[in-house]
Amino acid sequence: MVITGYVLEIAQVILALLLAPGLAGFVRWLKARLQNRRGAPPWQPYFELRKLFGKEVVMSNNASWLFRIAPYIIFASTITVTLLVPMIVAPLALDGMGDLLMVVYLLLLGTFFLALAGLDPGTAFGGMGASREMTVAAIAEPTIALAIFGLALSAGSTNLGRIVTQELANTAVTLSPGHILAFVALFIVTLAETGRLPVDNPATHLELTMIHEAMILEYSGRYLALIEWASWLKLTIFFTLLSNLFVPWGIATTFDPAALAVAVIALIVKLAVLGGIIAVVETRVAKLRLFRVPELLGASFVLALLAVTSSFVLK
Amino acid sequence: MTDFSRLQTALRNNLQGRTTDIRVRRGNELHFQIVRGDAQRLAEFLRADFGAELILMVANDRRSDKGVLEVHYLFGNDREDWFAHATRNLPPDDRTIDSLATFYFPASRFEREIKDLFGIEATGHPDRRPLVRHAFWPEVYFPLLKDAVPPQKFEDDGTSFPFKPVSGEGVYEIPVGPVHAGIIEPGHFRFSVVGETVIDLKIRLYFAHKGTEKLFEGRSPADGVELAERISGDTTTSHSLAYCQAVESLAGCTVPARARYLRVILLEMERLYNHIADFGMICNDTGFAVAHSHCFRIRERLLRLNKRLTGNRLLRGGIILGGVGHDLPADLDLATELDAIIADFNEIVEISLSNTMLTDRLEGAGRLDTKTAKDLGVLGYVARASNIDVDARRDHPFAAYPALKFAVPVFTSGDVRARTMARVQEARISAQIIKQALMAIPAGPIVAPLGTLPAWEPAFGLVEGWRGTIIHWVMADESGNLYRVKVRDPSFMNWPALSFAMLKNIVPDFPLCNKSFNQTYSGNDL
Numbered sequence: 080m081v082i083t084g085y086v087l088e089i090a091q092v093i094l095a096l097l098l099a100p101g102l103a104g105f106v107r108w109l110k111a112r113l114q115n116r117r118g119a120p121p122w123q124p125y126f127e128l129r130k131l132f133g134k135e136v137v138m139s140n141n142a143s144w145l146f147r148i149a150p151y152i153i154f155a156s157t158i159t160v161t162l163l164v165p166m167i168v169a170p171l172a173l174d175g176m177g178d179l180l181m182v183v184y185l186l187l188l189g190t191f192f193l194a195l196a197g198l199d200p201g202t203a204f205g206g207m208g209a210s211r212e213m214t215v216a217a218i219a220e221p222t223i224a225l226a227i228f229g230l231a232l233s234a235g236s237t238n239l240g241r242i243v244t245q246e247l248a249n250t251a252v253t254l255s256p257g258h259i260l261a262f263v264a265l266f267i268v269t270l271a272e273t274g275r276l277p278v279d280n281p282a283t284h285l286e287l288t289m290i291h292e293a294m295i296l297e298y299s300g301r302y303l304a305l306i307e308w309a310s311w312l313k314l315t316i317f318f319t320l321l322s323n324l325f326v327p328w329g330i331a332t333t334f335d336p337a338a339l340a341v342a343v344i345a346l347i348v349k350l351a352v353l354g355g356i357i358a359v360v361e362t363r364v365a366k367l368r369l370f371r372v373p374e375l376l377g378a379s380f381v382l383a384l385l386a387v388t389s390s391f392v393l394k
Numbered sequence: 395m396t397d398f399s400r401l402q403t404a405l406r407n408n409l410q411g412r413t414t415d416i417r418v419r420r421g422n423e424l425h426f427q428i429v430r431g432d433a434q435r436l437a438e439f440l441r442a443d444f445g446a447e448l449i450l451m452v453a454n455d456r457r458s459d460k461g462v463l464e465v466h467y468l469f470g471n472d473r474e475d476w477f478a479h480a481t482r483n484l485p486p487d488d489r490t491i492d493s494l495a496t497f498y499f500p501a502s503r504f505e506r507e508i509k510d511l512f513g514i515e516a517t518g519h520p521d522r523r524p525l526v527r528h529a530f531w532p533e534v535y536f537p538l539l540k541d542a543v544p545p546q547k548f549e550d551d552g553t554s555f556p557f558k559p560v561s562g563e564g565v566y567e568i569p570v571g572p573v574h575a576g577i578i579e580p581g582h583f584r585f586s587v588v589g590e591t592v593i594d595l596k597i598r599l600y601f602a603h604k605g606t607e608k609l610f611e612g613r614s615p616a617d618g619v620e621l622a623e624r625i626s627g628d629t630t631t632s633h634s635l636a637y638c639q640a641v642e643s644l645a646g647c648t649v650p651a652r653a654r655y656l657r658v659i660l661l662e663m664e665r666l667y668n669h670i671a672d673f674g675m676i677c678n679d680t681g682f683a684v685a686h687s688h689c690f691r692i693r694e695r696l697l698r699l700n701k702r703l704t705g706n707r708l709l710r711g712g713i714i715l716g717g718v719g720h721d722l723p724a725d726l727d728l729a730t731e732l733d734a735i736i737a738d739f740n741e742i743v744e745i746s747l748s749n750t751m752l753t754d755r756l757e758g759a760g761r762l763d764t765k766t767a768k769d770l771g772v773l774g775y776v777a778r779a780s781n782i783d784v785d786a787r788r789d790h791p792f793a794a795y796p797a798l799k800f801a802v803p804v805f806t807s808g809d810v811r812a813r814t815m816a817r818v819q820e821a822r823i824s825a826q827i828i829k830q831a832l833m834a835i836p837a838g839p840i841v842a843p844l845g846t847l848p849a850w851e852p853a854f855g856l857v858e859g860w861r862g863t864i865i866h867w868v869m870a871d872e873s874g875n876l877y878r879v880k881v882r883d884p885s886f887m888n889w890p891a892l893s894f895a896m897l898k899n900i901v902p903d904f905p906l907c908n909k910s911f912n913q914t915y916s917g918n919d920l
Contacts, residue, residue: 109682203569207901276681277681280681283681283685284576284577285905286574287568287570288902288905304844339560362683362684363749363753364681364749364751365677365680365682365749365751365754366680366681366682366751366755367755368903369902369903371754
């Protein structure tokens, strides 16, 4: 039984790695369709990964060892997060290894190294992107923690697996004001953390407006592949948090193969629905002026704070 | 026929009879010779008493036939359709002119251009840095002199361009380009910023210098058309029309009435497809990609109409010397097509402008105030968005415009929104102009014989292209071939304004501001 739990953890990581490019491709494809374009097929990112892994790495002469190791740290820290997030089964075998705080800090670790790597080659764009990313992260990261705290309060645990099982045991709690507020807060943060409109424009070629893309402009080959893959993985993680923490149905609570199959399908459906929502949002909105971004994130922080307060009061 | 008696009296009084060879050409141009020291005085009283401003400076190497270098000053009035054309002869051993740089900003740029291409020094010029010349181009190589020999090798001399240094606590520089991430032309932008706020922006262009003016020399007039069409890819009709008008003016050729109406239709088709595409691109730079893809769909529709009109999507071959290349296709109902296109465009504009996130980006961004715009002599929609009411179609009517009724939209705010709305309104007006022209177009021939070009006479043509007023200045030699062609795209006047519009804006708003200007590199760098 214990072994199965660990096997499932590994399976979950592989599933996330496999799904992530498809999810990013699906959002891109849907956006193109909504914009009256034909768009690249949803599986295009898989080809991109294959292409990038096959290419040589071109490095700036000014880049140091930090620039080389950053992609591995970013990729590794993001993978580790998938071990702690209940994707298809709850509770997880490695639940004891870390809770929601661990998740937040692992994500922040990736962001931190990405910003350092942006600064490292000493180009103007990298520094610009890093400074903007830090401005966004400084408000976004606490909001993630706070929003999930709202759920943790009603579940009585900061452990993500336990939060899910508690919710399944007491489904009424998922519609409580605290949960709904927390969902909205986390959704806004998802847009910011994964570099989507209206905070960052993943489709732009304009260096001066970039946040995430500006930091990785100097990367190429397998390093770029790892960073891209990690950022798609991050999108998958945030979508999973949004779907499984707030709409936990479908997730397996036993290791029964049928339940697990249902859980995988439920996960894919949930990711697709959220991908659809993001694509519609991105089509409807324009990019905010950079100095308006803190206002948006500030609002989401307040929502998260209200979520915690309401969960606490209504407990 | 313009009455030049007041101007002639003023010339006599102000320049103490030193002006010679005064003659009226083509009814509304007063040509005369001035001598050293008179240019500034001339510019002063033309501005103060006649409301005329310097619109073009042309240098010309006439050492082979006349033994001198010439510098021509062309002054024009914004409201009245007349021009003053002053010429100064420079003896080959004294290649200097008096600088007008501190009197009128565009003069400073013309003079720097002339310095780099002819080696004619403007004495008293406050900015001695090269404009056209880059570091790999020897300092003593002046390509537009007739006896210029290109150096064997162009090598980078290793010196960096002396940008004005900006320093202070927390000030840092962001150099961008000349190679960019998108498919755009080369230009170097150097931002001095505090945090994200731009406190200074320097623009270095001329990476796309192709020697266009040199390429005109020696061509037959008819061969010049295809070159004029390629000065800037999106401005085919405007440039070829300005060129043809200059040559026709020189030859004294009268373009048939039907061809004049067809020229209006082609020019407005060009304005239409560019303005609609620009609207989409401005929206795209705010991240609102839906408007972009739909505007490009409409642009494609217009390009296909262009192909039916001229056989070329970018309208090449549309304008020829003495008329137009193609008559209207009989099976094309252009008016109905345009109605559908404008209805389509209006819907996209409505959807886009009802999006408050989008309009929030446009409003107040990249503000160019009227005073600065006037001082810099900006043209086209950039000027009209900053409350300067200029439009050569109305002020210096050409083709069939005198017979057509149209409004010139002017905006006061000078921000990105004003420049965007200027395009929207002008696109709608363009469609109306085309429909009017289609109603009024007379039957008849579409081309007239050009005749021969008189040697050594200056002539010019003005056209309100979609970016603003384009001027082509031409002179032919004894064989009737082109001796010198000077091209002034409105971008030459408008580029410096972008630096001023960016002040106190934030760096990530630059692409949006830049797109709202959308000046050409190729037409500027020549």
